[in-house]
Every structure is written in C-alpha cells, then in structure tokens.
Amino acid sequence: MVKAYAAQMASSPLAPFEITRRAPGPEDVQIAILYCGVCHSDLHTARNEWHNTIYPSVPGHEIVGRVVAVGERVSRFKVGDLAGVGCMVDSCGHCASCAEGEEQYCENGFTGTYNGPDAGGGNTYGGYSHNIVVKESFVLHIKHDEKELAAVAPLLCAGITTYSPLRHWRVGPGMKVGIVGLGGLGHMGVKIAHAMGAHVVLFTTSPSKAADGRRLGADEVCLSSDPAQMAARAGSLDYILNTVAAPHRLEDYLQLLRRDGTMTLVGAPENPHPSPNVFSLIMKRRSLAGSLIGGIRETQEMLDFCARHGIVSDIETIRMDYINTAYERMLKSDVKYRFVIDMATL
Known part of the structure; x- marks a missing residue:
C-alpha cells in the first residue's frame, strides 16, 4: 500500500x-x-x-x-x-x-x-x-x-501548457507577444516568451503585479482594467497567450491583435467566456484558438x-x-x- x-x-x-x-x-x-x-x-x-x-x-x-x-x-x-x-x-x-x-x-x-x-x-x-x-x-x-x-x-x-502554444505559433525575436494574467500559467508564459526572444507585454488587472511582471521578463505591463492603456495598444500585438481561467471579455484582447494575429486560450474556466463579436475576427483575419498541454x-x-x-x-x-x-x-x-x-x- x-x-x-x-x-x-x-x-x-x-x-x-x-x-x-x-x-x-x-x-x-x-x-x-x-x-x-x-x-x-x-x-x-x-x-x-x-x-x-x-x-x-x-x-x-x-x-x-x-x-x-x-x-x-x-x-x-x-x-x-x-x-x-x-x-x-x-x-x-x-x-x-x-x-x-x-x-x-x-x-x-x-x-x-x-x-x-x-x-x-x-x-x-x-x-x-x-x-x-x-x-x-x-x-x-x-x-x-x-x-x-x-x-x-x-x-x-504550467510549463508545457504555455510552452506548447508559444512554440506552435512560432514566437520569437521580432514578435510582440501579450500574456494575459500573471498566475501559475501566466508567470511561466512571461518567462518562456522572454527566453524565446519576444517583446513581452503583460496584461493584468492587479497594479501590484507590475514590478513582478518586469522581474519575470515582461518588457511592458498594461493594466487591463484601464481603457486608456488598452486602447493605446490596439492592433499592436502579433500573438496573445491568454492564461486566465475565469470568464472574461475576450473581445477586449482580440482588439489588440494586428491583422492575422492569434489569441490562444489555455485557461479552463468553470463557466464559458462571453462570446466575442465576430467582426473582431473577420475584419482583421484574426484567429481565436485553444491549446492543451503538449x-x-x-x-x-x-x-x-x-x-x-x-x-x-x-x-x-x-x-x-x-x-x-x-x-x-x-x-x-x-x-x-x-x-x-x-x-x-x-
């Protein structure tokens, strides 16, 4: 036994x-x-x-x-x-x-x-x-x-859950990558994306996490609850890894992607996210994806x-x-x- x-x-x-x-x-x-x-x-x-x-x-x-x-x-x-x-x-x-x-x-x-x-x-x-x-x-x-x-x-x-999508979507030097959330998954996403050579933008609702985000490798920290900070980054990101495991507005983050950008979900909330506006996808040929470990x-x-x-x-x-x-x-x-x-x- x-x-x-x-x-x-x-x-x-x-x-x-x-x-x-x-x-x-x-x-x-x-x-x-x-x-x-x-x-x-x-x-x-x-x-x-x-x-x-x-x-x-x-x-x-x-x-x-x-x-x-x-x-x-x-x-x-x-x-x-x-x-x-x-x-x-x-x-x-x-x-x-x-x-x-x-x-x-x-x-x-x-x-x-x-x-x-x-x-x-x-x-x-x-x-x-x-x-x-x-x-x-x-x-x-x-x-x-x-x-x-x-x-x-x-x-x-947590490591493979974040590494796998970053690798699959070929994150590397010259890319501007958003990591949504700074928890068990998000902090690994920041570290790995930084090590891959990307310019990393951390999105968090907690102002107290800004210093920690930079310590972990984020080049920028955006307070996602501040509409002005979010608007300033509209259409600026090549890729977003969304690690948040609670229902939230995906629409707010899709607007941050450039044409042909992708946002990948790895958080698994108990209840569904609100559905995004389809025009956020079709007007810029953006993609909303998911990924499961590796x-x-x-x-x-x-x-x-x-x-x-x-x-x-x-x-x-x-x-x-x-x-x-x-x-x-x-x-x-x-x-x-x-x-x-x-x-x-x-």
Whole structure:
C-alpha cells in the first residue's frame, strides 16, 4: 500500500488515504515522488467542477522524483535518475495524433495521470502520493540541478501548457507577444516568451503585479482594467497567450491583435467566456484558438529549453497536510505563483 491524499467526494476535504500501485512491468519505471506541484486542475477535479471526477480522487500531475526501479525492457532510465511525470501516463499509440507525437490530442483519449481510467479499467491516482509507476515512454528526464527540483515540478503542467502554444505559433525575436494574467500559467508564459526572444507585454488587472511582471521578463505591463492603456495598444500585438481561467471579455484582447494575429486560450474556466463579436475576427483575419498541454516529445523539449535558460517556476513549498488551505488560497490568487508539495511531509 502507498500513502496518498485523496478526496472522497466533491464536498469533502482531501485527507490521508492508501492506494495500491501496480508492480513495475517490463516497460515500467517506478518513481519515488519528491515534489508535486499543485495545479488549478487538481482543485477542479477534487471538487468535481468539470463533472467527470471518479472518486476517490488523488490529484497531482506535476511530479518530480527519483527512479527506484525499472523494468527489464527499460533503456532510457536507470535507478537513481531524476525523472518527471506530467499530465498523461498513456495514450492509444496508434492514431494520427499519437503517431505525430501529439498524444495530448489522442483520438481515443489519453490516460490522465489522475482521474484515469487506467489500462486495467480502474482509476488512475496522481502525485499526491509517495510513488508512482509509469510506462517508460511517458516518463521525462530532468536536467536541472537537483537543488531546483521543487521549482521544476510545475514545468510538467504550467510549463508545457504555455510552452506548447508559444512554440506552435512560432514566437520569437521580432514578435510582440501579450500574456494575459500573471498566475501559475501566466508567470511561466512571461518567462518562456522572454527566453524565446519576444517583446513581452503583460496584461493584468492587479497594479501590484507590475514590478513582478518586469522581474519575470515582461518588457511592458498594461493594466487591463484601464481603457486608456488598452486602447493605446490596439492592433499592436502579433500573438496573445491568454492564461486566465475565469470568464472574461475576450473581445477586449482580440482588439489588440494586428491583422492575422492569434489569441490562444489555455485557461479552463468553470463557466464559458462571453462570446466575442465576430467582426473582431473577420475584419482583421484574426484567429481565436485553444491549446492543451503538449506531447511527450515536446514536453521533454520544454524541460531541456528551461534547463538551458535557467527557467523554473516561482513557488511556495508546502506540507502535504496544508493542501486544503492551499486550495482556498489558490482560489484567492494568494500564491506567487505555484504551490509545490514536499512529499517527504506525507
């Protein structure tokens, strides 16, 4: 049995729980979890806000740890290696998306690190636990210095969620890029877009975040609640990454794009955004898009990119038994900018 923390129902707090992990098979890697980031998706799932939770639910898909066992066919990992696990632990492996290394868009549905179902038809349990067993093809190498390991954990979701669209829409030098929101996702978007060489404009409703935004790599900070500041940037941006996970007026940001500009949504609100005016799109051939994490190949690329550029998440490390308080603080945006659980406290 493996110690974990689980929600038993939507209305119950997370509490100690024991789960069973499978014994490592020939292609499996067993990881002793050292740190696990806390994602807003964890809260959505624990409280069944997306109406698809399988209980008991053990959240956590920003996992870093040390390999403690490998199957006989495993070739890329050995005992003692640092390793990570992100949002997926399996996919069909044979559809067009999987064949192209885009497992997150698996046409038969990828298997989530938690809230499965797993290959045996049960429920997958995530990183709020002492260890995890994952097939080698879904395990990632960690190349950061070990002393940064806690701050690496959020890269497995927040990092790839922002890196993937920035990479897909070819953000780089000479581009003016907007990042909407400075939270767990937004602060990673600012860091990564800056490292890619873009001119970064942070949009926030919080004047108090301006200095932090510049520290993280923003070249400009725009208070989005100020109509004059927004109007001054109309038609000036090549690309916008919108990380806000609460309903808001997309129209206000579409107006900031140049002709042929794109705004990509990565936040997943509980309720829909108000529909934008179609003329905001058709008059400038603008695009409104969405993006979901990245495939395993791209996630490894992101981790390597972040290691080369010295990028980690800004974190607050917490004990496992603080998780319910952390959820309430997360709802109030009272964290800079990601909680990470020290699993030694479980």
